[in-house]
Amino acid sequence: MKENCKLKECDPILLCHYFDRELGPEDKEKVDEHLKDCPSCQKTLQDHQIISSHYKADLKTKLARTNFESLEQSVLNRVRDRRVFGWTNISSLLFLKRFYIPATAVAAALVIFFSVMFYPASPSDPSAIVTSLSGQISSVMIFETPNTQQTILWFKEELPLNGEDNAQDI
Amino acid sequence: MVKIMRKTFSLLLLFVFVGIMVNSVWAGSRVKIDVKTVLASQQSTFFDPRLSGLIEELRSVFRYTSYRLLSEDRLILGIGETGNVVLPGRRILRVTPIGIRGNRAELRLVILRKKNKIFQTVIRLRNHGSITVGGPRHQKEGHLLLNISNSF
Numbered sequence: 456m457k458e459n460c461k462l463k464e465c466d467p468i469l470l471c472h473y474f475d476r477e478l479g480p481e482d483k484e485k486v487d488e489h490l491k492d493c494p495s496c497q498k499t500l501q502d503h504q505i506i507s508s509h510y511k512a513d514l515k516t517k518l519a520r521t522n523f524e525s526l527e528q529s530v531l532n533r534v535r536d537r538r539v540f541g542w543t544n545i546s547s548l549l550f551l552k553r554f555y556i557p558a559t560a561v562a563a564a565l566v567i568f569f570s571v572m573f574y575p576a577s578p579s580d581p582s583a584i585v586t587s588l589s590g591q592i593s594s595v596m597i598f599e600t601p602n603t604q605q606t607i608l609w610f611k612e613e614l615p616l617n618g619e620d621n622a623q624d625i
Numbered sequence: 626m627v628k629i630m631r632k633t634f635s636l637l638l639l640f641v642f643v644g645i646m647v648n649s650v651w652a653g654s655r656v657k658i659d660v661k662t663v664l665a666s667q668q669s670t671f672f673d674p675r676l677s678g679l680i681e682e683l684r685s686v687f688r689y690t691s692y693r694l695l696s697e698d699r700l701i702l703g704i705g706e707t708g709n710v711v712l713p714g715r716r717i718l719r720v721t722p723i724g725i726r727g728n729r730a731e732l733r734l735v736i737l738r739k740k741n742k743i744f745q746t747v748i749r750l751r752n753h754g755s756i757t758v759g760g761p762r763h764q765k766e767g768h769l770l771l772n773i774s775n776s777f
Contacts, residue, residue, distance in 0.1 A: 561639075581751075582754035583750045583751065583754060583755075583756035584748060584749040586731075586747045586748065586749060588746045589745050590736070590743050592760075600683075600685050600686055603682060605682050605755060605756070605757065606748075608746065608748075608759070609758075609759045609760050610744055610759075612760060613743075
């Protein structure tokens with residue numbers, strides 16, 4: 456019965472679980488029995504213990520040196536920084552020369568472009584300027600409406616020789 | 626992080642600027658022209674409700690008692706492209722945008738009657754402005770008024 460409980464060969468993974476106290480009672484008993492007769496596994500287990508104790512000692516030293524209050528404060532500061540991340544970045548960006556000089560230049564270019572292309576002419580300007588005029592006309596009048604300075608171009612056709620003065624509807 | 630944001634923002638500004646420029650140049654190369662053909666006469670008293678804004682202006686300079694909208698045409702023309710509007714009395718109005726200078730479009734207007742050029746003018750029309758060309762007689766007591774407006 457006891458023989459059945461023993462491991463037939465070395466199992467380093469099982470040994471690791473044994474060391475970490477992660478095994479169930481049956482597996483633990485098997486490893487215990489195996490360890491009694493296996494110097495190699497005993498040595499491995501001993502090495503595990505040495506390494507573990509070394510790390511534990513180092514951890515204890517580090518923990519003793521650690522100032523938890525300052526650590527907590529730095530964590531809280533980081534959280535606070537992340538919360539105001541968007542605004543701080545934008546505000547810092549706005550005050551950078553590298554940002555506002557090109558931004559101002561682009562804005563100025565846009566303003567000039569739109570003022571030239573789209574800004575309506577002064578209301579006192581005529582809506583239309585007549586630059587040339589010709590045709591079979593006997594007289595021409597150009598004037599503006601008083602309210603909105605809308606240009607009116609009035610011409611009088613020359614009377615046709617064949618008497619077709621009043622053209623009929625098509 | 627700030628560098629990335631700065632680069633992204635600069636790129637965004639550049640794209641917006643280039644986009645606006647391209648859109649403006651593309652849109653600016655075409656001129657939208659609306660032509661309202663109005664019959665003005667003293668034979669009756671009628672003010673076409675479709676001309677409410679225009680009639681007010683026309684009445685400040687003309688003494689007609691009737692303003693009737695005969696037709697309304699829209700032309701969308703590129704620079705150098707010619708569009709025709711058929712007018713009553715076998716007349717045709719030919720409109721050709723010659724160019725755009727600042728806030729004005731330079732337009733050539735030609736009125737033909739039976740293939741004869743009876744009137745020709747070149748005007749510089751303010752963007753979203755209008756000109757009224759009048760004079761051609763129509764029917765016994767009426768005159769045609771062509772209200773030409775543009776936008777680009």
